[in-house]
Amino acid sequence: MPRNDKKMKNSQLYKGSLNTIIMKLLEENGKMYGYEITQKVKGITQGELNITEGALYPALHKLEAEGLLDVEIEKVDNRMRKYYKLTESGQKETVNRLSELEDFIRNMQSLVNPSPKLEF
Amino acid sequence: MPRNDKKMKNSQLYKGSLNTIIMKLLEENGKMYGYEITQKVKGITQGELNITEGALYPALHKLEAEGLLDVEIEKVDNRMRKYYKLTESGQKETVNRLSELEDFIRNMQSLVNPSPKLEF
DNA sequence: TATTATGTATAAGAATCTTATGTATATTTG
DNA sequence: CAAATATACATAAGATTCTTATACATAATA
Numbered sequence: 001m002p003r004n005d006k007k008m009k010n011s012q013l014y015k016g017s018l019n020t021i022i023m024k025l026l027e028e029n030g031k032m033y034g035y036e037i038t039q040k041v042k043g044i045t046q047g048e049l050n051i052t053e054g055a056l057y058p059a060l061h062k063l064e065a066e067g068l069l070d071v072e073i074e075k076v077d078n079r080m081r082k083y084y085k086l087t088e089s090g091q092k093e094t095v096n097r098l099s100e101l102e103d104f105i106r107n108m109q110s111l112v113n114p115s116p117k118l119e120f
Numbered sequence: 121m122p123r124n125d126k127k128m129k130n131s132q133l134y135k136g137s138l139n140t141i142i143m144k145l146l147e148e149n150g151k152m153y154g155y156e157i158t159q160k161v162k163g164i165t166q167g168e169l170n171i172t173e174g175a176l177y178p179a180l181h182k183l184e185a186e187g188l189l190d191v192e193i194e195k196v197d198n199r200m201r202k203y204y205k206l207t208e209s210g211q212k213e214t215v216n217r218l219s220e221l222e223d224f225i226r227n228m229q230s231l232v233n234p235s236p237k238l239e240f
Numbered sequence: 241t242a243t244t245a246t247g248t249a250t251a252a253g254a255a256t257c258t259t260a261t262g263t264a265t266a267t268t269t270g
Numbered sequence: 271c272a273a274a275t276a277t278a279c280a281t282a283a284g285a286t287t288c289t290t291a292t293a294c295a296t297a298a299t300a
Contacts, residue, residue: 013140013224015256015287016132021231028234035247044234045227055288057249079247079296101232104133105225107165111141112221114148114164135256135287155278175257177280199265199278244299254289260282267276 014049018059020101021051023068023086023094031072031085034060060084068093134169138179140221141171143188143206143214151192151205154180180204188213 025037032040038051060082063069068090072083086094145157152160158171180202183189188210192203206214 011220011224012136012255012288013221015136016134017228018287020133024232033247035245039246041231044230048223048227052289053248054250054290059287061249077246077297081247098232100131101133101228103168104131105228107168108137108221108225110164111161112144112218132257132286138256153278155276159277172258173278173280174259174282179256181280197266197277201278242300244297246297247295249293251292252290254287256285256287258283258285260284262280262282264279265277267274269274270272 017101018051018055019063020097022056022059022063022084023090023097026069026084026086027091027094031083033081033083035081063090137221138171138175139183140217142176142179142183142204143210143217146189146204146206147211147214151203153201153203155201183210 021041022037025040026032029040034053034056038053038056041049041051060069064071064084067087069084070087072085074081074083141161142157145160146152149160154173154176158173158176161169161171180189184191184204187207189204190207192205194201194203
């Protein structure tokens with residue numbers, strides 16, 4: 001009966017990174033639909049990151065409301081798909097978000113793996 | 121009049137990483153007090169990450185309540201300091217958290233910087 | 241025929257953080 | 271010397287993001 005019994009062991013660390021992930025994937029692939037994004041992320045992370053629908057769809061709607069994404073509905077095999085792509089504004093913002101992500105990763109690496117103290 | 125005018129441009133990306141940062145610093149430095157942690161993080165990240173008290177102190181209290189940290193109060197220069205250190209349980213958990221962080225960083229790098237498609 | 245996969249959606253609640261305060265002492269600056 | 275800044279802890283209200291659960295619907299598979 002339970003339709004969704006896949007265990008999400010996603011650590012709290014991923015919190016806050018979903019928007020950046022979505023925008024990066026759209027920048028790379030032109031247009032994608034929600035379900036496709038979840039599968040793509042699962043593939044790239046070898047099953048380690050499973051985006052839940054409860055997180056994904058509200059995020060997509062919000063990015064659209066902010067004018068960063070455009071949507072285009074298609075019907076494939078009698079099933080609805082909502083393709084999202086970056087707007088011009090979204091493309092510019094993606095550059096900023098990716099830059100922030102690089103800073104973030106660099107900072108986290110500095111914290112976790114501090115450069116060894118110089119000895120003389 | 122405004123006592124706290126430092127701008128926190130911290131992106132949402134850091135959300136969820138505070139506990140891991142705290143535990144790693146304690147693992148590295150033995151014992152630290154709250155204010156010291158904020159200054160250390162600011163230093164390591166060259167001012168890019170400023171932990172707010174509103175995030176830090178509740179996090180420390182929670183880690184203590186979970187049995188991962190021990191606290192020890194000292195008075196220095198007539199000012200109170202609460203030194204925190206990892207419990208045994210906290211040390212074990214730190215290993216897990218750091219492992220999770222490494223996975224997280226690796227996955228984010230895979231997403232942002234995908235290995236180029238092989239061409240023949 | 242029942243389950244799994246595909247596909248989108250929302251609501252309730254949890255977790256984490258920002259912002260704004262509050263309290264107190266020490267040090268530095270105008 | 272008075273005011274501002276630095277040091278040091280604390281909490282409450284609200285925002286944001288996510289998990290969990292549920293809902294609906296069609297296609298493919300067991």
